[in-house]
Amino acid sequence: MSALLKVESLLKHFPIRRGAFGRVSGMVQAVDGVSFDIGVGETLALVGESGCGKSTTGRLILRLIEPTSGRVWFDGRDVFALSDSQMRDLRGAMQIIFQDPFASLNPRMTIGQTLEEPLALHGLAEGRRRARVAEILNLVGLAPQYARRYPHEFSGGQRQRVGIARALAVEPRLIVCDEPVSALDVSIQAQVINLLRDLQARLSLSYIFIAHDLAVVKFIATRVAVMYMGRIVEYAHKNALFAQPRHPYTQALLAAIPVPDPTLHRDRSLLQGDVPDPANPPSGCRFRTRCPHARTRCAEDTPLLEADETGHAVACHFWREIPPAVAFLPGSAAAPRNARLEALQAAFRRPRPDAILDNDHPGASP
Amino acid sequence: MSRERPGPLLEVRELRTVFGTDEGEFVAVDGVSFEVDAGRTLGLVGESGCGKSVTSLSIMGLVPSPGRIGGGEVIFDGEDLLRLPPPAMRELRGNRMSMIFQEPMTSLNPAFTIGDQVTEVILRHRDVSAAEARQQAIAMLRRVRIPSPEQRYHDHPHRLSGGMRQRVMIAMALALSPRLLIADEPTTALDVTIQAQILELMRALREETGTAIVLITHDLGVIAEVADEVAVMYAGRIVERAPVAALFAQPQHPYTIGLLGSIPQLHVEQDRLAAIEGQVPNASAPVSGCRFHPRCPFAVERCRSEIPPLREIAPAHAAACWLAPL
Numbered sequence: 001m002s003a004l005l006k007v008e009s010l011l012k013h014f015p016i017r018r019g020a021f022g023r024v025s026g027m028v029q030a031v032d033g034v035s036f037d038i039g040v041g042e043t044l045a046l047v048g049e050s051g052c053g054k055s056t057t058g059r060l061i062l063r064l065i066e067p068t069s070g071r072v073w074f075d076g077r078d079v080f081a082l083s084d085s086q087m088r089d090l091r092g093a094m095q096i097i098f099q100d101p102f103a104s105l106n107p108r109m110t111i112g113q114t115l116e117e118p119l120a121l122h123g124l125a126e127g128r129r130r131a132r133v134a135e136i137l138n139l140v141g142l143a144p145q146y147a148r149r150y151p152h153e154f155s156g157g158q159r160q161r162v163g164i165a166r167a168l169a170v171e172p173r174l175i176v177c178d179e180p181v182s183a184l185d186v187s188i189q190a191q192v193i194n195l196l197r198d199l200q201a202r203l204s205l206s207y208i209f210i211a212h213d214l215a216v217v218k219f220i221a222t223r224v225a226v227m228y229m230g231r232i233v234e235y236a237h238k239n240a241l242f243a244q245p246r247h248p249y250t251q252a253l254l255a256a257i258p259v260p261d262p263t264l265h266r267d268r269s270l271l272q273g274d275v276p277d278p279a280n281p282p283s284g285c286r287f288r289t290r291c292p293h294a295r296t297r298c299a300e301d302t303p304l305l306e307a308d309e310t311g312h313a314v315a316c317h318f319w320r321e322i323p324p325a326v327a328f329l330p331g332s333a334a335a336p337r338n339a340r341l342e343a344l345q346a347a348f349r350r351p352r353p354d355a356i357l358d359n360d361h362p363g364a365s366p
Numbered sequence: 367m368s369r370e371r372p373g374p375l376l377e378v379r380e381l382r383t384v385f386g387t388d389e390g391e392f393v394a395v396d397g398v399s400f401e402v403d404a405g406r407t408l409g410l411v412g413e414s415g416c417g418k419s420v421t422s423l424s425i426m427g428l429v430p431s432p433g434r435i436g437g438g439e440v441i442f443d444g445e446d447l448l449r450l451p452p453p454a455m456r457e458l459r460g461n462r463m464s465m466i467f468q469e470p471m472t473s474l475n476p477a478f479t480i481g482d483q484v485t486e487v488i489l490r491h492r493d494v495s496a497a498e499a500r501q502q503a504i505a506m507l508r509r510v511r512i513p514s515p516e517q518r519y520h521d522h523p524h525r526l527s528g529g530m531r532q533r534v535m536i537a538m539a540l541a542l543s544p545r546l547l548i549a550d551e552p553t554t555a556l557d558v559t560i561q562a563q564i565l566e567l568m569r570a571l572r573e574e575t576g577t578a579i580v581l582i583t584h585d586l587g588v589i590a591e592v593a594d595e596v597a598v599m600y601a602g603r604i605v606e607r608a609p610v611a612a613l614f615a616q617p618q619h620p621y622t623i624g625l626l627g628s629i630p631q632l633h634v635e636q637d638r639l640a641a642i643e644g645q646v647p648n649a650s651a652p653v654s655g656c657r658f659h660p661r662c663p664f665a666v667e668r669c670r671s672e673i674p675p676l677r678e679i680a681p682a683h684a685a686a687c688w689l690a691p692l
Contacts (some may be wrong), residue, residue: 049557063511155645156414164479185413187661190628190641197638212558215587219630219639242632256562260629262610270566271559274527338615344692345627345640347663 002114003037003073003176004206005061010034010070012056016279026279030056035305036223038174041200043207045221045238047214047253051278052227054210058176061208062094063087074174092122095172099179101163104149111137111162112147118169132169140165141195157188164195174206181216193220214257218242226250229278229286232305236312246314248291248322249266285316293322374401375578376546382437383417383424394420394433396602399676402595404545407572407579409593409610411586413646418582420444422548425580426465427455443545461491464539468551470531474523480534481507481519487541506537509574510567523592529560537569543575564604565592586629590614598622601647601657604676608683610649618685618692620662656687664689 001174012031015024031053038044046054060067060243063079072079074090082090105114115133124132134144140161151159158181167175177196181189197220199205211217217224217238224241226234226249234247245251252271273290282289288298297317307313316322381397395417402408410418423429425440427447440447442463444582448456459465467473475483484503488494500519506624508516510533523531532552539547549568553561569592572579581593589610596613598606598621600677606619617623644661647653653660659669668688675685685691 049559061568155648157645185646186586186625187413187628187642188645190639191643193630194638194641214558215630215632218632219636252559256559257632258561258565258585258591259632260586260590260614260626262590262593264590268536270562272563274529275557341615341617341623341626344620347638348624348627348642349638350663356547 002039004040004042004075006037006071006073007057007061008035008071008073010057010060010072011059011068012053012065013068028278029230029281030058030278031067033230034225034227034230036225036232038206038208039222040173040206041204042222043200043209043220044225045209045211045217047211047217047224047251048227049212049275051126051229051275053176053230057227058096058178058208058210062091062096062176064096083166092170093119093172094174096165096176096178097160097163097167097172097180099183100294101159102151102156105159105162107151110148110150111154111165114151114162115147115166115169118166120172136165136169139168139199141191155188156184157191160184160188160192161195164192164199168199168203171203172205172268174208174284176208176210178210179212180209182211182213189216196220214253226253229275229281231286231315232313233287233315234313235305235307236314237310240310240312244312246312246319246322246326247287247316248293248319249287251322252290293318375404375443376402377439377441377570378421379439379441381421381424381440381446381632382436383420383429384436384538385433387432391600393436394422397438397598397612398602398604400597400604400607402546402578402580405572405576406594407581407592409596410580410582410599411584411589411596412599413584415601415646415648416599418599419550421599422465422550422580422582426459426463426548428459428465457491460487460539460544461542462544463546463548464542464544465507465548465550466532466535466539466552468554469525470528470535473535474531479520479522480526482532484538484541491542494648503537503541506541507534507603510534510537510540511563512537527560528556528594529563532556532560532564533567536564536571540575540577544577546578546580546581548582551584552581553588554583554585561588568592586614586625590679598625601653603657603686605658605687606685608680612680612683615669616680616683618679618683618690619658619687620664620689620692621658623692624661664692665670 010031011033013027013029016026016028017023018025034057036044046057048054053240054209061064074094093167112133115136116129119129119132120156132329133147137144139144142161154162181192184192200207209220221238224236224238225232226247234241245254271290276289283299284301285298285303288294303315303317305313368577379399381395381398385392385394398421400408410421421578424435424569429435436446485499488499488502491618503516504519507518512518512530512533553564556564583589593610596608596610597604599617600621606622617626624642628642630636630639642661647657655671656669658672659665674686674688676684678684680692
């Protein structure tokens with residue numbers, strides 16, 4: 001088994017409690033039989049809209065919440081069978097970064113103290129901690145003197161760098177990135193995405209990248225799992241998924257992305273309606289109530305996620321009969337390139353010797 | 367009511383909005399000028415703190431304390447709104463101009479049904495009977511494509527999904543056929559398939575009604591889909607203004623160029639994004655000269671000391687950069 005992480009039939013049902021006595025009146029199948037695996041140095045993107053179960057899946061893998069059933073294997077070890085102390089050891093190897101790093105930083109601790117804490121917990125000698133903190137800050141593009149500052153002195157992008165630094169402190173092998181850039185401004189988002197990619201190449205990290213922005217996913221992922229109402233509906237290498245989406249939901253998602261090119265006039269069939277009530281999901285295929293191709297069978301049989309010989313998997317009875325996705329993605333390799341714009345943008349990619357290092361802003365320091 | 371006159375429906379000239387703070391005055395909007403014609407959509411794009419929302423609140427006369435208008439003119443339909451007394455401004459709002467926000471839940475009253483809230487808007491500004499107002503409200507809910515509006519009329523906001531709530535907000539905003547709609551990040555809180563529905567709806571309603579739209583967003587994809595003209599804001603100033611096609615094909619300001627490079631492309635394989643290094647300037651750390659110069663790879667000495675004016679470098683295309691055209 002070469003996979004670093006293997007997830008098998010993961011299931012999480014949350015009870016719905018109603019009334020004064022908290023009587024359980026139903027179940028929400030937040031994650032309903034999810035399976036995938038991730039190799040060393042790979043990124044698996046979990047995509048889907050709010051409530052599809054992508055964040056719950058990330059938290060289940062880290063055992064931040066306990067699953068209803070299913071198995072997770074990390075480096076050959078059965079994660080759910082581990083004792084508390086074994087789990088503590090494993091937590092070093094599996095880390096998480098959140099959308100809002102500020103909420104997870106202690107405002108009364110300096111960044112240095114925040115970063116030293118996990119080092120102490122994982123048994124690094126006190127004398128070596130400061131050097132390690134400087135090393136990690138350097139790794140995420142922050143100057144070592146930032147260790148003395150408090151979270152409120154940082155901008156959003158810098159805080160996310162701190163969040164990444166904290167995850168990296170204990171030398172993890174897998175990081176669950178839960179919408180790590182969605183709260184950031186576009187220009188800052190690009191810095192953080194570049195950083196995540198550089199770190200992955202340098203440290204052979206594996207990522208579970210939870211996101212709703214498909215352009216970002218296209219940039220960072222190796223493979224993509226598209227989720228809808230707790231289930232994976234399509235799972236493929238990103239190039240296959242973006243070029244030939246098979247599931248009607250994936251097709252609709254791609255068609256809905258607003259594309260920064262005003263010359264494109266896409267003929268797109270928009271998805272109608274909203275996601276159904278999760279406490280009362282449709283029978284059979286959960287997407288059928290919004291699917292333009294749904295037939296009687298879709299209400300009767302639940303389609304299984306079945307892979308072809310290339311590993312491209314889709315959970316739809318009729319995907320072979322659906323007309324192939326024509327230009328869900330705008331443009332193509334043949335689209336004319338804007339040479340002037342590319343040359344100008346290259347200037348932003350060049351390292352600038354006179355640039356203010358570590359993203360500090362003049363006057364921003366206290 | 368509205369006088370028929372040539373020229374733009376909305377003309378903002380040298381608008382300046384300042385906030386008094388303990389450390390002195392912070393200029394949130396610093397000499398912003400633009401025009402919107404009837405039936406057109408102007409996209410106002412920029413990152414957090416660039417002043418795009420304060421610009422829209424200034425137009426509506428809704429600048430929160432301790433902010434105040436420091437100068438300029440907002441000519442709407444021939445009148446300078448900044449000189450209008452508060453009662454006249456209240457009459458104007460919701461009637462001839464209205465606004466929708468990112469989070470519809472905060473603007474809807476949870477205690478009343480959505481139908482009552484739309485009806486209330488009509489009753490406040492129009493001399494109609496309650497029954498007539500109710501009929502108009504139902505018609506409006508139908509126009510924003512709310513399914514079975516007669517039944518949904520009696521729902522409270524919490525019963526609706528985010529997309530449906532935003533439709534109700536749009537119904538309230540358009541109930542009185544305003545000539546101008548200001549939409550502040552109307553789809554940012556929504557999922558991408560719902561966002562596509564709302565953008566489509568706004569496009570269709572603009573066609574039907576001829577309402578001019580000022581669309582405020584950080585999303586260049588949304589801009590490309592719905593705007594006719596675009597103004598890019600950075601640190602309180604407009605740095606570039608152009609028709610939408612020209613802005614994306616021939617961007618002239620380095621900030622616009624960097625912003626376009628920061629978005630991952632769907633159809634191109636990329637190794638690195640052209641990220642703009644550094645941070646957006648904040649209130650406590652003002653920048654001399656061009657506000658963008660600390661992050662600009664093209665900056666020269668002059669950019670550090672002198673503020674570049676917004677000047678036309680092609681027909682209808684203006685940029686505030688000493689080096690433009692680049």
